[in-house]
Amino acid sequence: MKYFIVTYGCQMNVHESEKIASILENKGYVLAEKREEADIIVFNTCAIREGAEDRVFGNVGNLKKLKKKNKNLIIVLCGCMTQKEATAQKMLRTFPFVDVVIGTFNLPKLGDYIDAVKKGRQLEIWQEGDIDETLSYKRTSGDNAWVNIMQGCNNFCTYCIVPYVRGREKSRKEENILNEIKEIIAQKKYKKITLLGQNVNSYGKDLTVPCSFAKLLKDICALEGDFKLSFMTSHPKDLTDEVIDVIASEDKIEKYIHLPAQSGNNRILQKMNRNYTREKYLTIIEKIRNKIPSCRITSDFIVGFPGETEQEFEDTYSLVKQVQFDSIFAFMYSPREGTVASKMENQISDEIKHERVNKLLNLEKEIQKETGKR
Ligand code: 5AD
Numbered sequence: 001m002k003y004f005i006v007t008y009g010c011q012m013n014v015h016e017s018e019k020i021a022s023i024l025e026n027k028g029y030v031l032a033e034k035r036e037e038a039d040i041i042v043f044n045t046c047a048i049r050e051g052a053e054d055r056v057f058g059n060v061g062n063l064k065k066l067k068k069k070n071k072n073l074i075i076v077l078c079g080c081m082t083q084k085e086a087t088a089q090k091m092l093r094t095f096p097f098v099d100v101v102i103g104t105f106n107l108p109k110l111g112d113y114i115d116a117v118k119k120g121r122q123l124e125i126w127q128e129g130d131i132d133e134t135l136s137y138k139r140t141s142g143d144n145a146w147v148n149i150m151q152g153c154n155n156f157c158t159y160c161i162v163p164y165v166r167g168r169e170k171s172r173k174e175e176n177i178l179n180e181i182k183e184i185i186a187q188k189k190y191k192k193i194t195l196l197g198q199n200v201n202s203y204g205k206d207l208t209v210p211c212s213f214a215k216l217l218k219d220i221c222a223l224e225g226d227f228k229l230s231f232m233t234s235h236p237k238d239l240t241d242e243v244i245d246v247i248a249s250e251d252k253i254e255k256y257i258h259l260p261a262q263s264g265n266n267r268i269l270q271k272m273n274r275n276y277t278r279e280k281y282l283t284i285i286e287k288i289r290n291k292i293p294s295c296r297i298t299s300d301f302i303v304g305f306p307g308e309t310e311q312e313f314e315d316t317y318s319l320v321k322q323v324q325f326d327s328i329f330a331f332m333y334s335p336r337e338g339t340v341a342s343k344m345e346n347q348i349s350d351e352i353k354h355e356r357v358n359k360l361l362n363l364e365k366e367i368q369k370e371t372g373k374r
């Protein structure tokens with residue numbers, strides 16, 4: 001019996017697919033080299049932009065042929081896209097050959113759904129769930145071990161679907177994280193440990209015994225062993241001086257920060273509900289560069305947010321030019337149903353979004369040529 005997992009989206013999903021692999025291997029499945037050979041196919045989906053969802057729809061559609069050839073093939077859809085009730089219902093309707101559709105919170109119960117497949121098709125979406133501490137992973141990222149430190153997001157940036165599909169912030173207990181990392185170190189297979197969370201800088205605020213992200217970093221670095229530590233993603237509003245100091249002083253921490261700015265214009269930042277200004281962002285960059293001159297800094301930007309004028313886009317352009325990031329990701333704004341921004345007036349045309357994203361990416365290329373960065 002063989003399994004095949006198709007993963008879309010961010011590192012969080014990559015890591016969750018490591019959990020899926022472990023659940024399947026514990027049930028006796030072994031990894032298939034290609035999906036055509038599999039007895040079970042799991043699609044771990046992403047909902048961050050429409051493009052991601054369209055890809056999933058297309059690729060799930062293609063599985064029909066495989067199900068025709070192998071009637072016993074089990075097809076499971078999970079992840080952020082299927083956490084949205086309407087999308088999950090639509091997928092079940094559109095794809096009569098899909099067996100199981102579950103949301104993000106029910107993933108730990110995947111084994112039970114597979115057991116119940118003989119009884120019929122299943123759709124179940126839990127609205128909430130505790131952090132899963134079963135911690136059984138089939139690590140697949142070479143010498144890097146992902147470690148989840150929290151789930152969810154409380155920020156509600158107005159464009160973002162994440163808080164709706166991953167729920168409110170919940171941090172894992174520091175002790176549990178440290179124990180997991182000790183085990184990873186003891187295995188001697190991993191040179192790098194990457195902490196994962198939607199907003200790692202607010203780690204620990206929700207714990208009964210609060211713990212700061214800076215303390216967590218220090219306590220991890222105090223563990224004996226030869227490893228490099230990194231983390232993602234940071235939110236500029238929560239990146240404290242203390243965290244910058246810890247990155248500067250701890251040899252084990254990689255000198256790298258991914259710090260999404262999203263826009264360089266204050267009106268747009270406010271409409272995005274980002275809770276910082278261009279000036280504040282630039283101050284943080286300055287602090288990082290002063291304290292950690294060798295630090296690589298990367299960022300994310302969204303162009304074509306509702307109402308973004310040419311001048312406001314120019315502010316983003318000038319921010320990218322000014323900061324000279326080591327690299328950037330530039331995305332065209334994609335309206336997500338249910339978010340505040342999707343209902344805003346003055347949605348920008350695809351044509352203008354394309355134009356702006358290309359301008360930003362061309363600038364990035366120029367900067368890289370000049371600085372030899374990347
Ligand atoms: N449209 C376009 N890009 C988005 N991102 C998040 N939501 C959207 C959206 N609705 C981008 C942000 C974030 C990255 C992971 O994806 O830049 O930092």
Ligand code: SF4
Pocket residue numbers: 153154155156157160161162163198199235
């Ligand atoms: Fe989305 Fe904003 Fe949370 Fe990031 S911080 S996951 S962009 S709501």
